[in-house]
Amino acid sequence: MVKEHNILISSVGGQGGITLSRVIANAAMIQGLNIRVGETLGMAQRGGAVQSHVRLGEDAHGSIIPSGGADVLLALEPSEAARVSKYLGSQTRVIINTAPTYPIPVMLGQAAYPSLDEITGALEAIGCEIFVVDASRIARETEAPRSLNIAVLGAYMALSEAVLTEDTVKESLRKTLPARYLEQNLRAYEGGRQALAI
Amino acid sequence: MLDEEGSHKLLMGNEAVARGAIEAGVHVAVGYPGTPSTEVIETLSRYAEQAGMHVEWAVNEKVAFDIGAGVSYGGARCLVTMKSAGLNVASDSIVSVAYGDLVGGLVIYVADDPGLHAGMEEEDSRVFAALSLLPMLDVSDSQESKDAVVKAFEYSEQHSVPVIVRSTSRVAHGKSPVETGPIQKVPRKPHLARDISVFTRASPVWCKQQHTRLIEKTKALVPSVETDFNRLKMKKGQRHGVVASGVSWNYLMDALSRHGVDVATLKIGSVNPLPVNQLRELIGQVDRLLAVEELEPYIELRIKAMVADTDRKVKVLGKQDGTLPSVGEYDYDLVEEAVLKLTGGEKRCDDELAARQAEASSLAPRRSLPFCPGCPHRGSYIALNQAIKELGYKQDEVIVTGDIGCTILGMHPPFNSCWNEVSMGASIGVTIGLKQAGVENPVVATIGDSTFFHAGMPPAVNAAWGDTPVVIAVLDNEITGMTGHQPNPASGYNALRKPVPRIKIEEILGAAGIKKIKVVDPFDLEESKEAFKEALQHDGPSAIVLRRMCALVARRQRLTGPPSHVDGEKCTGCLHCVRTLSCPAMEIREGKMEINQNTCEGCGLCAQICPFQAIEGGDQ
Ligand SMILES: Cc1ncc(C[n+]2csc(CCOP(=O)(O)OP(=O)(O)O)c2C)c(N)n1
Ligand code: SF4
Ligand code: SF4
Numbered sequence: 001m002v003k004e005h006n007i008l009i010s011s012v013g014g015q016g017g018i019t020l021s022r023v024i025a026n027a028a029m030i031q032g033l034n035i036r037v038g039e040t041l042g043m044a045q046r047g048g049a050v051q052s053h054v055r056l057g058e059d060a061h062g063s064i065i066p067s068g069g070a071d072v073l074l075a076l077e078p079s080e081a082a083r084v085s086k087y088l089g090s091q092t093r094v095i096i097n098t099a100p101t102y103p104i105p106v107m108l109g110q111a112a113y114p115s116l117d118e119i120t121g122a123l124e125a126i127g128c129e130i131f132v133v134d135a136s137r138i139a140r141e142t143e144a145p146r147s148l149n150i151a152v153l154g155a156y157m158a159l160s161e162a163v164l165t166e167d168t169v170k171e172s173l174r175k176t177l178p179a180r181y182l183e184q185n186l187r188a189y190e191g192g193r194q195a196l197a198i
Numbered sequence: 199m200l201d202e203e204g205s206h207k208l209l210m211g212n213e214a215v216a217r218g219a220i221e222a223g224v225h226v227a228v229g230y231p232g233t234p235s236t237e238v239i240e241t242l243s244r245y246a247e248q249a250g251m252h253v254e255w256a257v258n259e260k261v262a263f264d265i266g267a268g269v270s271y272g273g274a275r276c277l278v279t280m281k282s283a284g285l286n287v288a289s290d291s292i293v294s295v296a297y298g299d300l301v302g303g304l305v306i307y308v309a310d311d312p313g314l315h316a317g318m319e320e321e322d323s324r325v326f327a328a329l330s331l332l333p334m335l336d337v338s339d340s341q342e343s344k345d346a347v348v349k350a351f352e353y354s355e356q357h358s359v360p361v362i363v364r365s366t367s368r369v370a371h372g373k374s375p376v377e378t379g380p381i382q383k384v385p386r387k388p389h390l391a392r393d394i395s396v397f398t399r400a401s402p403v404w405c406k407q408q409h410t411r412l413i414e415k416t417k418a419l420v421p422s423v424e425t426d427f428n429r430l431k432m433k434k435g436q437r438h439g440v441v442a443s444g445v446s447w448n449y450l451m452d453a454l455s456r457h458g459v460d461v462a463t464l465k466i467g468s469v470n471p472l473p474v475n476q477l478r479e480l481i482g483q484v485d486r487l488l489a490v491e492e493l494e495p496y497i498e499l500r501i502k503a504m505v506a507d508t509d510r511k512v513k514v515l516g517k518q519d520g521t522l523p524s525v526g527e528y529d530y531d532l533v534e535e536a537v538l539k540l541t542g543g544e545k546r547c548d549d550e551l552a553a554r555q556a557e558a559s560s561l562a563p564r565r566s567l568p569f570c571p572g573c574p575h576r577g578s579y580i581a582l583n584q585a586i587k588e589l590g591y592k593q594d595e596v597i598v599t600g601d602i603g604c605t606i607l608g609m610h611p612p613f614n615s616c617w618n619e620v621s622m623g624a625s626i627g628v629t630i631g632l633k634q635a636g637v638e639n640p641v642v643a644t645i646g647d648s649t650f651f652h653a654g655m656p657p658a659v660n661a662a663w664g665d666t667p668v669v670i671a672v673l674d675n676e677i678t679g680m681t682g683h684q685p686n687p688a689s690g691y692n693a694l695r696k697p698v699p700r701i702k703i704e705e706i707l708g709a710a711g712i713k714k715i716k717v718v719d720p721f722d723l724e725e726s727k728e729a730f731k732e733a734l735q736h737d738g739p740s741a742i743v744l745r746r747m748c749a750l751v752a753r754r755q756r757l758t759g760p761p762s763h764v765d766g767e768k769c770t771g772c773l774h775c776v777r778t779l780s781c782p783a784m785e786i787r788e789g790k791m792e793i794n795q796n797t798c799e800g801c802g803l804c805a806q807i808c809p810f811q812a813i814e815g816g817d818q
């Protein structure tokens with residue numbers, strides 16, 4: 001029985017962070033786990049920062065992860081990994097997609113955007129273990145341009161301590177996502193999994 | 199949503215409310231969109247036909263509630279939904295209907311927003327239970343949300359009183375497992391029998407009797423709520439107790455299971471009536487009591503009053519002694535710290551870790567919310583700003599009042615147009631007041647279509663009646679955009695997506711008595727600018743309807759144009775377009791503007807403002 005497993009998904013609106021949380025939660029549901037999902041909807045459509053908390057296991061009561069309590073962070077955008085540091089601790093395994101999405105002030109040179117090294121350095125200082133994945137490229141190369149979220153899911157499933165099983169995740173992909181995109185999503189999933197497979 | 203009894207589903211709080219309505223055999227569901235309550239009607243509208251339920255959006259919350267009262271008087275069950283601000287709008291009717299009797303069950307679902315995920319105010323609707331004297335349930339997760347709605351209908355019919363079910367963002371938008379119950383078939387009853395001593399407030403004698411009865415009705419619910427929605431767990435000898443309600447209850451459960459502390463707990467699921475017997479039992483035994491509730495110290499003050507009525511000394515921890523805040527939402531850490539303060543434990547603080555976490559977060563750039571690519575409001579504000587400038591005013595010489603919705607995003611750079619934001623429809627009344635106060639320069643109100651129908655019509659009549667020279671700019675994107683694209687009378691279809699005739703805002707404005715009205719396309723900057731210039735110079739009330747479908751709706755209906763292109767040869771890299779329009783489809787590569795071909799909606803605004811004609815597009 002899983003006591004408590006906390007997955008945090010951090011993204012920019014439009015990247016599919018909410019869809020990813022649905023896939024994970026439905027997989028956990030199929031697996032018969034207790035689940036709490038906390039989401040801030042509303043800003044998702046318009047390019048704002050979006051966070052989903054998915055808490056699995058008997059001891060998950062609140063829908064928000066206690067500070068420092070994430071077991072896994074799936075960051076679909078590099079600076080979004082840094083934004084949620086409050087929830088990270090020395091036990092957190094972080095998967096970061098390396099492709100940045102720049103806000104307009106950054107493009108105009110009016111605001112700074114951290115380098116990938118700065119971000120990973122800051123997270124390592126917290127004690128996190130970091131896995132860097134170019135999920136946007138994997139999505140492109142597997143001809144699944146809108147599936148970078150599922151590529152990150154594949155990478156997560158390559159980590160040995162993933163609580164979900166491959167079968168339930170694939171079943172959830174089938175049940176949760178539109179059938180016409182299933183092939184694309186499975187390709188992106190496989191691409192992400194291989195990127196972190198040892 | 200229509201699964202049989204005993205199914206296990208992972209549902210969002212609002213979906214669970216919808217399921218509760220289906221189980222309760224609700225005949226009519228009506229609401230006005232507002233985060234975080236919107237998904238109830240959205241969910242029900244998808245299953246309305248199969249479930250044999252009538253589902254509709256009203257133009258505002260008061261109208262929604264009045265419809266609900268009518269449904270009840272007509273003998274059927276009605277669920278009315280709204281966000282906390284909507285309760286203010288509906289309150290006039292609610293307080294009155296509360297005094298009378300009902301026929302069919304009437305339940306109001308209201309969702310608050312501690313933590314301000316959707317902006318606006320952090321209003322605590324529980325206080326409205328004290329004001330209206332109505333029964334109110336307060337839920338912690340999806341299962342409770344569903345169960346509360348089903349029970350609320352029972353209470354409502356048993357006691358002939360409207361019942362409020364109150365939720366909050368984290369519950370309404372959070373997901374947790376739900377076990378479904380049976381779907382009831384509830385027969386409609388005959389409509390109300392004429393009895394003006396019950397159904398009018400016209401006589402003080404009747405009203406006093408009604409007032410007395412209302413108090414008795416709510417009080418009579420104490421035994422039911424104590425078994426249905428409140429749980430006291432207390433062992434002999436426990437000296438510490440915690441009372442918690444809403445989402446805080448879950449954080450408390452997390453804290454207790456992590457720390458294994460030994461405290462008595464009382465889960466409060468009914469705000470009105472409170473479980474007074476259980477509270478009395480708790481107060482009779484413990485010496486220290488912690489009240490955990492978001493926003494106002496509603497329960498805490500009641501506990502203190504109850505303690506004062508006894509001869510016991512009980513130390514009450516909560517907001518008043520600074521243990522917990524009344525601003526913002528709660529989380530695990532706040533509740534954990536409060537529990538440890540109660541029991542004399544010490545919270546292990548890792549300052550070094552906190553500092554590292556803060557340092558890492560500070561790296562993240564701000565992501566402000568711009569208009570979407572292809573948003574028509576972008577054109578409206580550019581045209582307004584250009585008109586102000588061409589008439590020889592500086593931007594800070596013409597007051598532009600803002601209103602609720604995506605339209606208010608015009609307050610941000612690079613537009614910097616709107617000066618204020620009050621409440622639905624207020625933009626127009628405020629311009630009238632500015633004029634009455636003696637502001638000489640033109641004043642402009644900007645308001646969206648849904649907001650205009652909600653509360654913008656009365657002040658438009660006022661402007662015409664008083665012949666006050668204000669400019670009413672209705673940014674009509676034919677949808678309720680900010681809350682996630684619910685139809686309104688300007689959309690041409692209803693909650694079930696069935697086509698219905700559009701109601702034209704210019705015709706309403708004309709009928710209101712405004713003589714100078716122009717309808718323009720905000721993607722045509724020249725036309726829109728000229729309309730603003732005329733209106734700004736007009737010496738009576740005037741209106742401009744800037745009509746163009748919301749880009750996200752247009753995209754879904756495949757009505758947006760092909761993406762625009764930048765001619766790299768002609769682009770000088772001045773970035774005037776990026777600075778002026780701040781469109782998220784724009785990218786900068788090697789100093790020049792490039793247009794993202796996946797996200798550009800081909801609105802053509804950038805092509806119209808490029809000083810070097812380097813952009814091609816916008817032929818929709
Ligand atoms: C009394 C009240 N009810 C509901 C809301 C929620 N709300 C925020 S914006 C909005 C409507 C916006 O629609 P519209 O006026 O058409 O402007 P758009 O967002 O489409 O630009 C609503 C209903 C609110 N803020 N206050
Ligand atoms: S949702 Fe529609 S109205 Fe709102 S910013 Fe986007 S395009 Fe504009
Ligand atoms: S045409 Fe220009 S302004 Fe319009 S969506 Fe495309 S890039 Fe943005």
